[in-house]
Amino acid sequence: MSIVLEAKHINKYFKKPVKFHVLKDISFQIKKGEFASIMGKSGCGKSTLLYILSTMDTDYEGELYLKNKLITGQDSTHLSYLRNKHIGFVFQFHYLLSEFSVLENVMLPAKKLAEKSLQEIEHNAMQKLKILNIEHLAHKKASRVSGGEKQRVAIARALINDPAIIMGDEPTGNLDSHNAENVFNIFKQLSVKQGLSLLIVTHDEDFANKTDRIIQMGDGKILP
Amino acid sequence: MTNLNIILSIAKTHLLTKLKQTSIAALGVTFGIGSYITLVCFMTGLNTMLDDLILNQTPHIHIYNEIEPTENQPISLYDDFKNIFNVVHSIKPKLSQKKIHNALPIINYLENDDKVLGALPQVKAQIFYIAGSIELSGNLTGINPIEEAKYFNIGDYIVEGSAEALQNTDNGILLGIGIAKKMALKVGDRIQVSPINGGIFHLKIVGFYQSGVADLDAIQSFTTIKTVQRILGEANNYITDINVKLNDIETAIPLAKKIEQQFQLKAIDIKTANAQFETGTTIRNLITYAVSITLLIVAGFGIYNILNMLIYEKMNDIAILKAIGFSGKDVQFIFMSQAMIIGFVGGVLGLIIGFGLTSLIDTIPFKTEALPTVDTYPINKDPLYFIIGFSFAMVSTFLAGYLPSKKAKKIDPVKIIRGQ
DSSP, X not given: OOEEEXXXXXXXXXXXXXXXXXXXXXXXXXXXXXXXXXXXXXXXSHHHHHXXXXXXXXXXXXXXXXXXXXXXXXXXXXXXXXXXXXXXXXXXXXXXXXXXXHHHHHHHHHHHHTOSOHHHHHHHHHHHHHHTTOGGGTTXXXXXXXXXXXXXXXXXHHHTTOOSEEEEESTXXXXXXXHHHHHHHHHHHHHHHHOOEEEEEOSOHHHHHTSSEEEEEETTEEEO | OTTHHHHHHHHHHHHHHTHHHHHHHHHHHHHHHHHHHHHHHHHHHHHHHHHHHHHHHSOSEEEEOOOOOOSSOHHHHOXXXXXXXXXXXXXXXXXXXXXXXXXXXXXXXXXXSTTEEEEEEEEEEEEEEEETTEEEEEEEEEEOHHHHHHHHOGGGGEEESXXXXXXXXXXXXEEEHHHHHHHTOOTTOEEEEEETTSOOEEEEEEEEEOOSOHHHHTTEEEEEHXXXXXXXXXXXXXXXXXXXXXXXXXXXXXXXXXXXXHHSOEEEEHHHHTHHHHHHHHHHHHHHHHHHHHHHHHHHHHHHHHHXXXXXXXXXXXXXXXXXTOOHHHHHHHHHHHHHHXXXXXXXXXXXXXXXXXXXXXXXXXXXXXXXXXXXXXXXXXXXXXXXXXXXXXXXXXHHHHHHHHHHHHOOHHHHHHHO
């Protein structure tokens, strides 16, 4: 199995208000099609790690490989491109552009990538919405759909560019158990059927137990 | 840029959903530009009118024989008193004639000069207007009416009758409107005038002259050169003044100096004669520009403020855009284009409002005794002001948008996303 994401000896310090060693020598790999979750107590640094892996936070020591290519030290425009093409995001809060329609929200990353024609993008977006059973919401405003639906729209958006990996920061943290179950099933399906890699930070033990692999963190280290 | 469309569509959506704020920002620019154009067009129109008022009827160089004391008194010619401090009491002006010696050859000489548009002779005479037993003192100036109308726009100041009528009527007079009122005269009536050395002449009124200066209109009248020469009993080479109009007003000073030296006459150029006038024009322009620029700067701060607020409101959107792959530059471009759209729309509306207001002012009646040729408020609709106004709108919105958009570029998405 090929490796999608690899972290080598990641160290991270918070400099304010006092210097604090958040992440201590973190190394691990995510393989293609793997559904992994990161668990740990609040403040153990799991979200911090996720944002480093997402390429949004560049202030760290160590090396990060995406599809076996070193991405540490790349300029921010190129990182934006990598994020756009290879990484999909789902956050705890739904983070849709509230003034745009659901369909436009889903299409946005693909439009930015600009590798396909507008018709293709629209067709793909509709397909993703269909996979998530929310195609009937396509032309509603993003601010007018319910929380669980918003999270599914966010997942559709994360999928639009067929990324190598999907990262989630407590994507079910804000949902009731029914919707959380729903979101988990969607992730599971994507992992099994499409061979998508997933890395999800979560507090939810039930959720984590159902994933392929649990990475336990404590005090900035990966616990064995 | 390949994703210009998507960036512009995001900018458009932001602007349209915040239509109220957007329109307020655009209105700031609109009023700034609109009032700039109105103010500049109105002020420069007024300036041009006042300039014309002076420049049109003032000769660029006025040549005459000045009555003045000799600069070198006889004592200074005497070598024995050379190094002594001399005091001469009660100096009298030098006895000289009023007429310009060899006036006609001088006029010929000037008219052959390339720089000179026209050199017109005048004969000035002191006279009395006689109404029964009352004698009103006044000035009668002999002119070439047609030429005078051509070069010095005397036609603009003839309220009844015409320059042609004066030219064609033997013993005609163009009477100052003040005198006509005092003596209850109308065109076609006859008036008696008497030169200071005696005699009475009958002149036929062919029109009225109104300069706008009441004191002048109460004494000044015009007739042909021949008529004045006849009244004064002088030969037809009797010329007291020469008025010169130049192609380029800037050559007035050197030419006036040259004429003074060459012909031993007094030659006053327009710049010396109207120095205080030019100062007035400069200061009016200065005030116009100071006020306009202030207006535009205020509009610029309005845009800055509203974009700043917009960026605070859109923090989440910025974080999402960055998370899904928009670079800092893209985000900056989104907000820059919003500023530029506001500037463009506001600027265009400003041009329309400016055009509308100036057109409106141009039709408002403005009747004044002082300016017989002006019917409406003067407006100078120079396209240059519209271009300047629009460019300023674009530049100021660019600057006002630049700082907030730079801030948007630097926003760290991790901080926003984790901050919730």
